Amino acid sequence: MEDDKSLLKPQQGLHPEDNSRRNFLKQSTLLTAVALTPVAAVKAAESHMDEKIAEAFEKLPLKMEVNGVAKSLQVEPRATLLDILREQLDLTGTKKGCDHGQCGACTVHVDGHRVNSCLTLGIMVNGKKITTIEGLAKGDDLHPMQEAFLKHDGFQCGYCTPGQIMSAVACIREGHANSEMEIREYMSGNICRCGAYPNIVNAIQEVKEGGIAV
Amino acid sequence: MEDKISNKNSSKGPSRVDGRLKVTGAAKYSAEYALPGMAYGVLVGSTITKGTITSIDTKKAETAPGVLAVISHFNCPKVPGYDSADPAVKGPLKIFHDNKIVYNGQPIAVVVADSFERALFAAALVKAEYNAEKHHTNLKDNLTKAVAPHDDAVYSRGMPEAWKTAAVTVEQEYILPSEVHHPMELHAIIARWDAADKISVWDKTQGVKDTQSNIAKLFGIPVDNVQVHSKFVGGAFGSALQVWPHEVAAIIGAKVVKRPVKLVLSRADMATSVGYRPHTWQKIAIGASADGKLVGVVHEAAGQTSTFEDFAEGPSDVSRQLYACPNVSTSNKMVSLDIGSPTWMRGPGPATGTFALESAMDELSYKLNIDPIELRLRNYAETDPESGKPFSGKNLKDAYRLGADNIGWSDRSQTPGSVTKDGWLVGYGISGGVFGADREPVTLTATMMADGKLVLQTAVSDIGPGTATAMVAVAAETMDMPADKIRFDLGDSAFPAAPQQGGSTITSSVGSAVYMACRDLKEKFQQLIGNGGTDKPDYAKVLKQHNLQRLQVTADSKAGKEVDTYAMYSWSVHFVKVLVNPATGVVKLDKVTCVADNGRIISPKTARSQIIGGAIMGIGMALMEEAVIDDRYGRVINSNFADYHVPVNADIPQIEALFVNKPDYNINPIGAKGMGEISLIGMAAAVANAVYNATGKRVRDLPITPDKLI
Secondary structure (H helix, E strand, C coil): HHHHHHHHCCCCCCCCCHEEEEEEHHHHHHHHHHCCCCCHHHHHHHCCCCCCHHCCCCCHHHHHHHEEEEEEEEECCCCEHHHHHHHHHHCCCCCCCCCCCCCCCCEEECEEEEEEEHHHHHHHHCCCCEHHHHHHHEEEECCCHHHHHHCEEEEEEEHHHHHHHHHHHHHHHHHCCHHHHHHHCCCCCCCCCCCHHHHHHHHHHHHHHHHHCC | CCCHHHHHHHCCCCCEEEEEHHCCCCCCCCCHHHCCCCCEEEECCCECCEEEEEEEEEEHHHHHEEEEEEECCCCCCCHHHHHHCCCCCCCCCCCCCCECEEEEECCEEEEEEEEHHHHHHHHHHCEEEEECCCCCCCCCHHHHHCCCCCCCHHECCCCCCHHHHHCCCEEEEEECCCCCCCCCCCCCCEEEEEECCEEEEEECCCCHHHHHHHHHHHCCCHHHHHHCCCCCCCCCCCCCCCCCHHHHHHHHHHHHHHCCCEEEHHHHHHHCCCEEECCEEEEEEEEEEECEEEEEEEEEEEEEECCCCHHHHHHHHHHHCCCCCEEEEEEEEEECCCCCCCCCCCCCCCCHHHHHHHHHHHHHHHHHCCHHHHHHHHHHCCCCCCCCEECCCHHHHHHHHHHHHCCCCCCCCCCCCCCCCCCCEEEEEEEEEEEEEECCCCCEEEEEECCCEEEEEECCCCCCHHHHHHHHHHHHHHHHHHHHEEEEEEEEEECCCCCCCCCCCHHHHHHHHHHHHHHHHHHHHHHHHHHCCCCCCCCHHHHCCCCCCCEEEHHHECCCHHHHHHHCEEEEEEEEEEECHHHHHHCEEEEEEEEEECCCCCCCHHHHHHHHHHHHHHHHHHCCCEEEEEECCCCCCCCCCCCCCCHHHHHHCCCEEEEEECCCCCCCCECCCCCCCCCCHHHHHHHHHHHHHHCCCCECCCCCCHHHHH
């Protein structure tokens, strides 16, 4: 850890260790963003007013459509789409498996494309349409990919399953489900520790061969 | 062509009863309950490996926005169970108990804040100062310190040194690196104090009853004052068989801030804080006569454990009973190092042990120039070589035949490195697997409701194999009623007692309880009906006729005298065909066939998935999994999925899961035995043996990475 410190050489006032956000706010307002920062915030920062006042200016508005429903939120810029879905919108179908974009459990569709929601800050999807596993079925009618996963037992514990299914739908949409090998390759961003891979491939192949639009 | 066959197989049989919840995202895992006033805990880990904490600067964290508490050993409320424990007795880490650091990454503080982001940020502001001491984390360097944990860890029969006199001998060392369970669901708990002496937790656990009693003991409150909910568990593989320090931290945090606290481990924490399969050194000495009869086997094992907890698997135990051999000695030892504690991981003991024994058997087969299956048949144990008892059920010869036919064993060449296909070397390998088939005590209620629906309740957990699905199948058959009218409730400490989901015991244990309860319930209905009853009672109608709202029975199921009469095991044989690129050393699995001999198959679809799943984890063990400690710092350096490789879809071919499917009614009334462990046990040796057959290179230190083959 000593090594880390010497390597980092934080800039005065810009490193989080250096007495937190008040100084950060003060520095950034003075240096760059005076015109963009409300006068009240500058004053709050300069007069060391309560953190609670300062923090009010640190939330940003986020408007997005989640599973067809318009959402209007105030979020911290550092909040990931994954944590916003799970902790603020109670859409826990999207899973946290690593928080590093390495396992795919958090896969959702943003404007129809699969993304790792743990690597996506909430504010990056402002104005976009998000589809999560909860938005895939039409009422009681499961999406064909959900039916196929059920039929072919494409899971055991079920934790990676929402991410696998969102990825699988995208895999077909992208045109990457033309052979078993291609499916395996393009589904390799979604780890399943229970080891349901052959069944997942079978499920995707069945949906692909069924020719139903996904 | 193959795809079509496999498609048919993967869709065969009834689907999971909880499958719809899992494919729609409606299944709720431990971290997914929204409680009012939720706070979030994030752990701070030690940056040294051994020594003492001299100070912790928590000021910056405490004044960070949203922070409710920063708890360390300096201000941690007393945990009664810690204080009453004899300090001389080794045991699980006592979190925030004193200033001692016993492994790198050990939690030294927890930050509780009103949001996850704020807790995570503030945790980064906590700085500790230490007095570091010299640490030891390397197994090989400390092997001379290996000790046996208890008397049973050392065994011998006949003349242990007899192998030396045999016509053909093999004497080799085999190394297994440390492996991490890494279930996809991060370990997580929500803890809430409902009163000064009442706790509710939503917790990732393989046994709600054990978690309940452990928490009660730790916090000095009555068992019934602890409620444990664990309806869905996102995999565990052994990592959730005990109460870990982070669970205690969350309960302490909730007490301090007087709010429910959610604590989810990071993926990096998962590599250090919830156990692992211990890095293990093994040595096998084996001797056989020229016609392939085993003369003697010596099998020694020594694995890592922590300094504060004794843990030793029984890897060498497989050599006591896998083959008929008169002269055998085995030992299982442990080496205490400055690392976190290991724990049970899928197939604990035999998974490690078969890598050594079944590799050595393969080496022997080439020295003898006898086909590896033939060598195993020549040493086939008709009765248990260790106890002398008959087996409750063993049909391993059927398993060899089924697998050999399926993989195309007749295409195998006895000469290593002699077959190529499109520039790749082709090889076949085989290994057996075995695991004890135990039946644990279970209490279960079966209640027929007025609407004709049957509700079964017991406090078992399900970490993924499909417990409810199999139990509903047993009930449907016994009651002769449709499966969709049966509900199986699990994962709650309020239900009657059931064992932990571990050690491949649940289908046998809980399945027998379901059978007994349903049998008794049906009998009660027949008595109500009178005149000898009917073949297929209309249960709702009978209840209505007798003006009953419900009819309930409770079954207490446990093993009986059969444990004295029989040796009871599940068996597996894994067949692997590999392609090895001679230029790059890349190993591709061309075909994998797994055969299980585990009694009657209750639920074909989930059974097949469990075998395939275990095989895949075994493939990971063979080809890629290895937790690496940088001994200079004592830290696990690949605590994430980019650096700790587990199999992904592209690594895995279609896998055939075959079942001998002969009921073993000697062990329980449903004739079924477990398969969670045997699905993995032996796979690593099967792959290693196939790689040898392809290349002539014998890899005795896992994983078999390309650098070891070029």
